[in-house]
Amino acid sequence: MINASATILIVDDELQNRKLLETLLRPEGYQTRSAASGEDALASVAQLAPDLILLDIMMPGMDGYEVASNLKANPATATIPIIMVTANIDRDARLAGLKAGAEEFLTKPVDSAELWFRVRNLLRLKAFNDFLQNQSSLLEDLVQARTADLHRLAHYDPLTGLPNRALFLETLKKALGQAQDHGWSIAVLFVDVDHFKNVNDTLGHAFGDELLARLSNRLVDCVRLRDTVGRLGGDEFGMILAMEDGERGAALVANKIRVALRAPFNLNGHEVTVTASLGITVYPEDASDPETLIKYADTAMYRAKQVGRDTFRFFTAQMNVDVLARRELETALRKAIERGEFILHYQPKVQLESGGIAGLEALLRWQRPGHGLVSPKDFIPVLEETGLIVDVGRWVIATACKQIALWVRSGIGPVKVSVNVSGRQFVEGDLQVDVIKAVEDNSISADLIELELTESSLMANTERTIAALRSLKRRGVMIAIDDFGTGYSSLAYLSRFPIDKLKIDIDFIREITNKSEDAVIALTIIRMAHSLKLEVIAEGVETAAQLAYLQQHGCDQVQGYYFSPPVPVREVEQLLREGTRSPKTNGAAHGRAQVARAEAARPDAALHQTDREQTRPRSYMV
Ligand code: C2E
Numbered sequence: 001m002i003n004a005s006a007t008i009l010i011v012d013d014e015l016q017n018r019k020l021l022e023t024l025l026r027p028e029g030y031q032t033r034s035a036a037s038g039e040d041a042l043a044s045v046a047q048l049a050p051d052l053i054l055l056d057i058m059m060p061g062m063d064g065y066e067v068a069s070n071l072k073a074n075p076a077t078a079t080i081p082i083i084m085v086t087a088n089i090d091r092d093a094r095l096a097g098l099k100a101g102a103e104e105f106l107t108k109p110v111d112s113a114e115l116w117f118r119v120r121n122l123l124r125l126k127a128f129n130d131f132l133q134n135q136s137s138l139l140e141d142l143v144q145a146r147t148a149d150l151h152r153l154a155h156y157d158p159l160t161g162l163p164n165r166a167l168f169l170e171t172l173k174k175a176l177g178q179a180q181d182h183g184w185s186i187a188v189l190f191v192d193v194d195h196f197k198n199v200n201d202t203l204g205h206a207f208g209d210e211l212l213a214r215l216s217n218r219l220v221d222c223v224r225l226r227d228t229v230g231r232l233g234g235d236e237f238g239m240i241l242a243m244e245d246g247e248r249g250a251a252l253v254a255n256k257i258r259v260a261l262r263a264p265f266n267l268n269g270h271e272v273t274v275t276a277s278l279g280i281t282v283y284p285e286d287a288s289d290p291e292t293l294i295k296y297a298d299t300a301m302y303r304a305k306q307v308g309r310d311t312f313r314f315f316t317a318q319m320n321v322d323v324l325a326r327r328e329l330e331t332a333l334r335k336a337i338e339r340g341e342f343i344l345h346y347q348p349k350v351q352l353e354s355g356g357i358a359g360l361e362a363l364l365r366w367q368r369p370g371h372g373l374v375s376p377k378d379f380i381p382v383l384e385e386t387g388l389i390v391d392v393g394r395w396v397i398a399t400a401c402k403q404i405a406l407w408v409r410s411g412i413g414p415v416k417v418s419v420n421v422s423g424r425q426f427v428e429g430d431l432q433v434d435v436i437k438a439v440e441d442n443s444i445s446a447d448l449i450e451l452e453l454t455e456s457s458l459m460a461n462t463e464r465t466i467a468a469l470r471s472l473k474r475r476g477v478m479i480a481i482d483d484f485g486t487g488y489s490s491l492a493y494l495s496r497f498p499i500d501k502l503k504i505d506i507d508f509i510r511e512i513t514n515k516s517e518d519a520v521i522a523l524t525i526i527r528m529a530h531s532l533k534l535e536v537i538a539e540g541v542e543t544a545a546q547l548a549y550l551q552q553h554g555c556d557q558v559q560g561y562y563f564s565p566p567v568p569v570r571e572v573e574q575l576l577r578e579g580t581r582s583p584k585t586n587g588a589a590h591g592r593a594q595v596a597r598a599e600a601a602r603p604d605a606a607l608h609q610t611d612r613e614q615t616r617p618r619s620y621m622v
């Protein structure tokens, strides 16, 4: 640390004194410089700072005190140690020296040993101070660099290393500025991984993270160096593409991404394949501010999801209109729940052997103010997407059970009622609790309630669903698969579920008498179901010919406009009281007459009119 060849500046107006000190210091290995006045001393220091100064106090012109104060006042020279040298050093002189900033004092005539000690000690101290100073500035640099790394991390997503939403937005803002100056187009892509939740749910979050990190590399490989890829959130990525060839270029990149994702990802031995849905907006056509461009790209991505995923859509103004309408519908539905605007209609199911009513299906209707009666097809998807179906579904179950209890207590007696159940009621709600509570609250027998589930809702959360269904079935609740034949239709798979009944989808029934494939499918379903000891019901029966075919092939129950559309409580009560006569007799005709009467009188006639008009020309054979 101590540099033996340290430079010492000797300041004294008398040459003899300067010479003496030089003679004493040089043999010790020190370099010396000298100055004959205070002014010269300051100039010499300014030119090249010495490691130590031996400073005479009494000098003509600028004295030693002044020189010391000057040097100590300047940060660049403040750390140079000063030893004041004077003939007689009394208390006042010492105090004045300390005040001026001197570190040490030596009295003339200088004792050589004392001089060496003082000089050596001060140089050592200075070296140590310099070292500390150096370290602290190094530390300061380190802290500064790390802060920069952090005030960097705040702008980059730690998982993928891509710009985060904030930086993406900032980059887009800059890109738009440049584009405006040069008259360029910019395409903004919104990329969302399809069913990413499934990966997280089945393989765990660590795998999900790994997948996102790898996927982000593939995305980066799909664009040019000057383009930007950012992570906007969870499984959402954004891209900024500078465009020369307009929309075509963006479509090319979108397709490139789809192709890049085809190859499976190998995650610790698990082969995972994912697809993505993409939305594209173009500056300046669609919008000119970054937030709106991203929002519109998101809207377009949502549309890509709606049309079946693994595809891309360019934003259109119509999408905005749809989004607004959809938002309005969502708000209206939330209000509908609060205000109790839902009601249930009931459609009879006919037991073919007896011709009597085997039970009813409860079907949801929305009395929307100013819109009349709204079909579930128009709002059930929104309820499902928003999760509101959990609350509404609970209401349906409670209302159906209350109705059953009313009928039991009135003269009508026990009536079996089926309710439609959405997959989200298993996943997010507690269907089991909802059903049991409704049954107990209304003191009805659990076997009067039947649940209709679609195959896809069964697939949503298999283990939990199976457990809930088993426990409900133990209580006596019946389980039916709705719209059978449109989903997986793997009976081997379905046999894992505790099912009582299959409901053949209306799609096969519609053409059952003039499309042989449909007839064969319906027949096969009936046979398979019976071999598994399951009941079969056909929905959407509208004609005598359809009915005859189903009856001939042993279908257990039928449901459809041929007997009755879904009708309000009062009307279904009337049907229950009268009973349905056997369709083998002219009872069916009676049934139809009754339906026609009922429909004409009902406010939701239009609801079914559309369905009937669509099906009648193709399937009416009578
Ligand atoms: P779904 O459960 O398959 O119900 C049968 C649908 O077919 C009903 O439509 C019914 O009115 C209609 N239908 C009955 N007979 C005939 C016929 O002969 N011909 C034709 N063309 N159609 C017939 P709706 O009431 O409009 O309900 C549509 C779907 O909405 C239901 O299909 C069901 O998936 C869903 N849905 C209805 N109510 C609820 C509910 O409370 N909860 C849930 N989650 N979904 C419900």
Ligand code: MG
Pocket: 361, 420, 452, 482
């Ligand atoms: Mg149903």
Ligand code: MG
Pocket: 482, 483, 503, 505, 506, 539
């Ligand atoms: Mg159905």
